[in-house]
Amino acid sequence: MSRHVVLTGGASGIGAAALALFTAQGDRVTVIDRHDPGPMANAWIEADLSDLAALPALDPGPEIDVLVNAAGLPPRPGLETTILRVNTQALIALTEQLLPRLRPGGAIVNMASKAGGKWRQNLVQVQRFLTMDPKDDLAAFVRDERIDPVRAYDLSKEAVIVWGLSNLARFRDQGLRINAVSPAAVATPILDDFMTAFGERASKGVEITGRAGRPEEIAQVIRFLASPEASWVTGCNIECDGGLTAQLEFAALTATEG
Numbered sequence: 406m407s408r409h410v411v412l413t414g415g416a417s418g419i420g421a422a423a424l425a426l427f428t429a430q431g432d433r434v435t436v437i438d439r440h441d442p443g444p445m446a447n448a449w450i451e452a453d454l455s456d457l458a459a460l461p462a463l464d465p466g467p468e469i470d471v472l473v474n475a476a477g478l479p480p481r482p483g484l485e486t487t488i489l490r491v492n493t494q495a496l497i498a499l500t501e502q503l504l505p506r507l508r509p510g511g512a513i514v515n516m517a518s519k520a521g522g523k524w525r526q527n528l529v530q531v532q533r534f535l536t537m538d539p540k541d542d543l544a545a546f547v548r549d550e551r552i553d554p555v556r557a558y559d560l561s562k563e564a565v566i567v568w569g570l571s572n573l574a575r576f577r578d579q580g581l582r583i584n585a586v587s588p589a590a591v592a593t594p595i596l597d598d599f600m601t602a603f604g605e606r607a608s609k610g611v612e613i614t615g616r617a618g619r620p621e622e623i624a625q626v627i628r629f630l631a632s633p634e635a636s637w638v639t640g641c642n643i644e645c646d647g648g649l650t651a652q653l654e655f656a657a658l659t660a661t662e663g
């Protein structure tokens with residue numbers, strides 16, 4: 406059965422790979438992106454997701470089966486507030502806006518990241534961020550909390566994971582599933598930004614796994630989580646990173662002292 410998929414960030418990288426997979430299986434895809442996703446999309450809504458005031462005008466059509474929030478910005482100097490807006494606040498605002506249109510049985514898939522993996526340790530700050538009204542002064546928050554571009558990115562993804570978990574029951578009551586996808590390095594146009602911003606943290610990861618992930622490999626996980634075959638999968642954060650997180654966590658747990 407052809408489903409209606411709304412996909413942010415479908416013009417490039419992981420989102421574009423997801424667009425190709427959804428289209429290949431016969432789904433109708435509405436892409437929300439500031440760039441043209443090309444002819445594979447059934448519809449393109451041109452939007453800058455950093456402009457929260459513009460979101461209410463976005464109209465992807467009546468009923469939605471799947472919402473994939475893939476749009477995101479990497480750590481870049483000076484973009485701290487924009488990263489938090491696009492990666493988290495716009496994702497939340499758009500999801501809440503589209504919620505009444507999501508059919509029971511539907512699925513929400515959010516792009517998080519390995520960079521958001523320390524959400525447990527940073528929960529207090531994550532919750533301070535998540536309880537902000539989008540109209541609050543984000544620049545002041547960034548300044549007061551001394552948030553640099555890397556912390557902005559990490560926080561933005563921690564918050565995506567935490568927001569999904571804190572709404573899991575509410576969405577289940579509406580017949581919806583919500584999951585997050587957390588890759589480490591993926592070979593997309595923003596990989597260089599990650600390698601520059603994260604430095605050794607990123608290069609060591611690629612060294613351990615032998616290569617970066619491919620956008621198609623991440624898109625397959627998105628496709629599965631969005632599919633009826635994943636009907637009993639909700640509230641998960643899938644670390645599709647070639648085993649990097651698992652390997653590092655196990656090594657830390659089993660490290661002997663001395």
Ligand code: NAI
Nearest residue numbers: 414416417418419439453454455476477516518590591593
């Ligand atoms: P990409 O740069 O190839 O694609 C991002 C898409 O989001 C682009 O089509 C871009 O136009 C759109 N976008 C960005 N800002 C926007 C805005 N303000 N308004 C509307 N559209 C906007 O990046 P990639 O790598 O495909 O990233 C996709 C998601 O995966 C992002 O959320 C990213 O944080 C996440 N991710 C990426 C990793 C990587 O190594 N590439 C690793 C872990 C997570």
